[in-house]
Amino acid sequence: MALFEAINIHKRFGSRVVLEDISLSFEEGKISGIMGPNGAGKTTCFHCLTGHHRPTRGSILFDGQDITGASPQKIARLGASRSFQLMNLFDDSSVVENIILALPEFRQSYARLNRKVFTHPEFLQKAGLILQQVGLQGLEWQPSQSLSYGNRRALEIGVALAANPRIVFLDEPTSGLGAEATRQLAELIKNLRKKYTIVMIEHDMNFLFELADQISVIHWGQVIAQGAPKELQSNKWVQRSALGEVA
8 A cells, every 4th residue: 555645636726727637656765756847736745745734626645544634744643744846944043953843752842942951962963863864973063054055955965854754745845056056965865765655756768767666747737647767658648748758
């Protein structure tokens, strides 16, 4: 059984239909990709899956539990985290403070918020382990705004991992990255797949085809093709679309 499923998701804003009968399934321990041209509905789909939009109709299941219409906070507590195409970091805080702010233990004790929280041994240990996972050890007390763009992407993924999720949704993780930073990010995601189920929206098709076990192609608000990267290279719908050249 899939860890996470969307079944016949439909989303409209007024008279505008953005998603039409989208069905997706993400297997535990796998990397799943979602690709498609600009305006295809990819980010709206992510928003529905993670609780930022309520589907007009259809169902979303997480480990067999119906979470359709649940809040982002509830979905996160169940074990689903996400990053955003536009980074969402606290630039005035240090690297380790960004991670601590996202720890469930911190959120449970935020009523006691003061500067001493950021030197709490338990919080520092857990945050340090996460920073090791994303390759930012040694940069704990650097201001997050001083990091390179690639390291800021890694930090944002670290923030998503702070909740100890079972599944991580990454929205355009290579956006704005150069070739070397993209290569480093690919290595990071290869390592993270050992522990997490990962779902990515990605515009860099070479990056996605290298990493993903399965890819769903969304176009005109619908899933027009699904399969392993090699299968999609010969899919007639992909070939007929603007994605065909890259595939």
